[in-house]
Amino acid sequence: DTGVSQNPRHKITKRGQNVTFRCDPISEHNRLYWYRQTLGQGPEFLTYFQNEAQLEKSRLLSDRFSAERPKGSFSTLEIQRTEQGDSAMYLCASSLLSFGPLGSIQYFGAGTRLSVL
């Protein structure tokens, strides 16, 4: 499977614990995005990488959230001191930087569903 891969698919944790999710983008894609989606809502932008550089972060992103993409390939999203309000689906998407609208097409992974008890 050469699509976007996310692990784990499900994570159940207790409030206050730290969690880390991993995303492996499509191999030649240099752009990587993290989104959060709750029931009945569309995906909400969290952050964006171009290669290893984190270029944008949502102003809504709490400082408990941190993301890395150390070698410009896979990325991790860590949530520290989880709260019940962090329960959501966390989606990763990747795209290829190129001119024209096709360069903006994002391909999504299946997501990591987080439940904070």
Add this chain to the structure above:
Amino acid sequence: RKEVEQDPGPFNVPEGATVAFNCTYSNSASQSFFWYRQDCRKEPKLLMSVYSSGNEDGRFTAQLNRASQYISLLIRDSKLSDSATYLCVVNGGGNQFYFGTGTSLTVIP
């Protein structure tokens, strides 16, 4: 004001019907527009990009109206398999992409 607004529906239509969804966006500098489809408990998947001149892909037609800042999706001859949530996506003039809340469509036999 939200960056992207969609009517959440639900839209319940019989097979064979034509249905249209609209989506408005707030940033006049937006350059890229898409419709994604999301099935229940699945990830969003690209349905089609939206070009300035409008574009068609089989039963699906997408249009962009920059003056009024909205995009539309028309589905003709609805199939049962078209039942899904349709997400409008707009870039924010930079590299952020904003999704609408999605419009739920159920095609009824």
